[in-house]
Amino acid sequence: MGGKIISLSGPTVTTDLTGLKLYDRVAVGENGLTGEAVRLDSKTATIQVYEDTRGLALGESVVSRGESLSVSLGPGLLGVMFDGLQRPLAEQEKRTGPFIGPVAELTALNRRQGLEFVARKKPGDPVRGGDILGFVREGAFEHAVLVPPGREGIIARIDSRTLEPGESVCTLENGEEIGPIHSWPVRRPRPYRQKLSPGTPVVTGQRIIDFLFPLARGGTAMIPGGFGTGKTILEQTIAKYADVDIVIYVGCGERGNEMSEMIEEFRELSDPRTGRSLMERTVMVVNTSNMPVAAREASIYTAVTMGEYYRDLGFDVLLLADSISRWAEALREISSSLEEMPGEEGYPTYLASRLASFVERAGVVETFAGRTGSLSMILSVSPPGGDFTEPVTQALLRTAGSFLVLDTGLANARHFPAINWGQSYSLYEEAMTGQFTAALSGEWQEMRARCREVLRRELALKEIVEIVGLEGMQERDRLLLDVAERIRGRFLAQNAYSPPQETLARIREILIDYAQAEAGMTDGAETDAAG
């Protein structure tokens, strides 16, 4: 099938190519730029091109790839930095140097060495989508080779051996070959046997999150904050310390220097649990703000599909996206180039539903192989002017389970993480607190309640202090303000990793001092509030 370009406008191309299906992937022009068919008419098709369209000429070819936008899944993803279309950026550098020029196909999983395959099934076994055929090693992980969802049959050939690049691991009786790598369309959620409700917490090592606003495995958190409030640092810190198996980090429309910094740090730092380099458990998908906008739109889907793949292997996966606002802006740009009717603030009216179906790809599932895997998400939002009434924040609020507000005032006071404890909430609060309590001690719950009470009363007292000054306050209230100050400075603010035991120990120390000081006051004794 071949067609020609008949009109060009920004990233949108019209072609006379027919026979396409909606959302089919096409190659546009001499350089084979990646595009997606987004609108079909009887004689023409509208193509959304994911790359820079400058230089495309009228009459250049448009070829169908016969599938929708897909990613390759298999061993070899970990430690790699991809762009929004799953092209490895290091490979790209080898081809075009330090600046990203047009290249024809770049394969995501470019394996050069053989893989040691250990078979778990034998010839004659019936298999279906999601079943585990055997294992290969990928860094620290034993990597299950799955029957791709939707395929089934009886195994004709399978054996344990070293796989050469491109070789399949088994042949079915109907002649189909199954390799260690398969491809999956990014916009279609990967199937599972059943979805379970989130049960255990993701320990982030951030005291304010673990203690006050916990995140559940399979849950979603959103982090809105104006510029300079520390969204990126917070996401990267969580990416370092969270107790999950796999981290998928999406740098969506953000800064290039931050990405180079992150790679450097992740190579140097090691995973506190396995002792291996953090990079070995991390996949990065990066589309910086100056890279093509349409690929930015695709980047979160590329990432979530890889996340689901590891979930299907039975791992706990954490996807961090920074930032969803840049994704929404890309969606808006595409929508406007397709001349769709704009909704609020120019965003397409389907913003909320697209976002909701993306967020719904998080969760704890039972896989077809009977394993349990989870995909949790932490999504940052960059509201214009720090105004949370804007459409992206509002759309995400409806689906995200935990809302961690970053506060410009706290950031200006260099209090990090600048999470505002008055406005943030977590819907997993009750269940996760129960989990922490069960895992550590009953004090977790009790201390939590007391800590919240101090912070709540501090807010109320602060208004009075504004009017009468600290000198005019009662001694008891001054003690409370002092304790709140300690909680803020020594507990809520942090810049290192804090395991739950330490989190509890710290708050316990402060609150027990407080209880003693308060008891001393009741006796009418002189109290040194600062303890």
Add this chain to the structure above:
Amino acid sequence: MRLAEHRYRTVTRLAGQLLLVEQVAAVRLGELVRISDPDGIVMEGEVLEIDRDRVLVQLFGETRGLDCDHTVVSFSGGAKQVPLGREILGRCFNGSFTPLVGLPLFLPDIWRPVGAYPMNPVSRQRPTEFIETGISAIDGLNTLVKGQKLPIFSCAGLPAKELVARILRNAGPGGGATPFVVIFAALGLTFQEYSFYMNALADTRAEYVAFVNMADDPVMERLLAPRLALAVAEYLAFEQGMDVLVLISDMLNYCDALREIANAREELPGRRGYPGYMYSDLASLYERAGRVRGREGSITILPVVTMPEDDITHPIPDLTGYITEGQIVLSRDLHQQGVFPPIDVLPSLSRLMQKGIGEGRTREDHNRVANQLYKSYARGRELRKLEAIVGRDGMMAADQVLLDFSGAFEQEFVNQGVERRSITATIDLGLELLQRFKLLDQDESAKGGKSDAPSDAKQSPAA
């Protein structure tokens, strides 16, 4: 592929900066177009949209006097290119790369397209080299490093250009072995502003290249000038190994030009009428700052952004702050007190500071002094609100000390007039202030490495 230019007289519509030409065969998106008419007006344009044989062209020059019947449109077959060579140093051009004074165009070594490809994130070198600007509020608390993009957020009437002139004069050649060059993009400036900057440039002793688009020059060239400047910067930095400082003033005029052009193209307006893609557009400029692994040279971008209505949440400073690696914010209040430079250090921030300071770069105690200054001043500023309500006498002694400190900090540390302070002088001054008010946190060192109290929790936050 065509080998020669081809010409058309089939213009069917002219509206503002847009031209529609019909019955065109073989044309590329973004292709450079030349326009001429019998009076000899010649200007350039760019192919914006192609719909079968109808081509929409964005014109770069003054369109007054064009008509449909006599205008000749010729397609060049390629994208707009920039002539590059070392001889460009010391030259001054307009937004179409026409030399402004004196000599004709130099003999270029090489031609490159204006629209650059984005830098591959894996090829980036993390910026860590300190640039001494000689200004305490920047060097001490918001350190600039090579390869950073750090805007100056100003308000109408504040001395942003005087600050920039000081930075240029101080940051100039002197430091490293790599040659230092300033590239200046003047966007929509008045003659007065322009001549001020040009005098400052002449003073720097550094070599410079200027792209000048004055307030009454074509608006389209205002969008081109910074791109020309950056194309030259990339050449000088990454091919000639120079440290390039790109100064852009004023981005407010750039964004207004962007809005004007978007509106003329009948695009959907976003917040305050600015186009929805303004973030991506600004990023396509600012993200060209940086360093490349394994190569000498760097591009540091210092844009001046005047905030309309002094409002930092206005879309222009807002989007800028989301892209750049921090910001230097000027304060009207400090300016009125006669403080120069009137930098408000509280909302100011350099995200790359932590990587550029400390032992071997600035000084081992830099971070500790900076944090303590910041913390004490922040507290002092907060106490001023309280002072306004309860009066100074109603406050505790410790709070009164902080109030005094804040005043002294503004008058002695931030305020420095035309003096150039070395980084050592800046840190010493900060230490002296802290000692004078007995604010040096004694337990700071005693707490040891594992502590994470807020005093040393100054991470460089990133949005």
